[in-house]
Amino acid sequence: MARSDVSFTRPVTVVADGSELESEVRSYSRAWPTTFATAGGDRLRSADGKSYLDFFTGAGALNYGHDNPALREPLVEYLTGGGLVHSLDMMTEAKAAFLRVLRDIVLAPRGLDYRVQFTGPTGANSVEAALKLARKVTGRHTAVAFTRSFHGMSLGALAVTANSDKRAGAGVPLDHVLRLPYEGFGRHGVSGLDLLEDLLADPGSGVDMPAGVIVETVQGEGGVNTASAAWMRRLASLCARFEVVLIVDDIQAGCGRTGPFFSFEYAGITPDIVCLSKSLSGFGLPMAITLFRRELDVWSPGEHNGTFRGSNPAFVTATAALREYWSDERLRHSTEQKGAVVTDNLTTLCHRHVAAGAVHRGRGLFHGVEFAEPGLAANVCRAAFDRGLLVETSGPRDEVVKLLPSLLISQENLAEGLHILDAAVAAATAA
Incomplete structure (x- = not known):
């Protein structure tokens, strides 16, 4: 009205x-x-x-x-040569080349046996897929997220985002999230991981076992808060102990922003799921993927999809970026x-x-x-x-x-x- x-x-x-x-x-x-x-x-x-x-x-x-120019020139050559631009999740030469290079240059040298899901053009698309997959795999509903986190503006991603101004725009309740203190949060230094361990270990805590934990190793929108390697290792250990899916949101901190390609490498951990976007295409073209351990690939064909998950120009520039900058x-x-x-x-x-x-x-x-x-x-x-x-x-x-x-x-x-x-x-x- x-x-x-x-x-x-x-x-x-x-x-x-x-x-x-x-x-x-x-x-x-x-x-x-x-x-x-x-x-x-x-x-x-x-x-x-x-x-x-x-x-x-x-x-x-x-x-x-x-x-x-190292990314522009392959893109121009691809477009002027009549290469496909839009293809949903059909296999194309550009997509196949990206998958091979991602495997050979990024995943295999790090011992990461991940499946690759093309989720759509934005980081929020990647986060939505990660949360949905964690819930599907475990049959649980709750996601653990941290103070000052930011994971996107769509409703699922917004639910695990902490910023009150962003959350206020949702217009509906943002439920099924357990919020805990990030490392260094607050004047009194409350340990979110101590609290998490106590809540999960005690059957009288009243907290349902969560499907997953989503975390940024550096909270960009939250104020550039950094998690120590020891804190990240303990979080990974707790997730493994209680069979909770560990999701690292590497959308802003990944693709080399902190030094190594993945921001979690400094901690020596292997997340169950990794969200990538932003600089993945290398050229500013929209592109996002969700990486996850092979045994978590329980999707049925077409169960999670999107019209713009197959952007071939982005595959071309992403492939060029990986070859040019991550071969050594x-x-x-x-x-x-x-x-x-x-x-x-x-x-x-x-x-x-x-x-x-x-x-x-x-x-x-x-x-x-x-x-x-x-x-x-x-x-x-x-x-x-x-x-x-x-x-x-x-x-x-x-x-x-x-x-x-x-x-x-x-x-x-x-x-x-x-x-x-x-x-x-x-x-x-x-x-």
């Missing part, structure tokens, strides 16, 4: 860029009020000719930079070395701004600086934009400035971006 107070005859203000047509839900165009025209490598350029150094990279979807350990070592540079710089920055409560955390090229004062992180991001650097906020109160530069960023551009960030923090804290 239409609202009686809505007028369908009020005048429309026409804006040159057409933005009057776009929903109020838009966000990044508000934070960065310009019209971008071109991009390459580490930089975007606006229509008025200004250059912006990118420490945002499509929210982590562009780990290899903008318009990377050079990118991992480079990311770790650049990450050490970022850590040194941000540690110094935080020492200079102790009065603002500045605290740094991160791993690889996935970093954040938290500020105590509400609104200060947003002011830093605005000051950085004015100086030609794109960074965004994260955390439940937008209290963290999050840094996601390209893994291929040059040392010169990395230093420039950190210098701009330093100036932006100084300007914001002095205002």
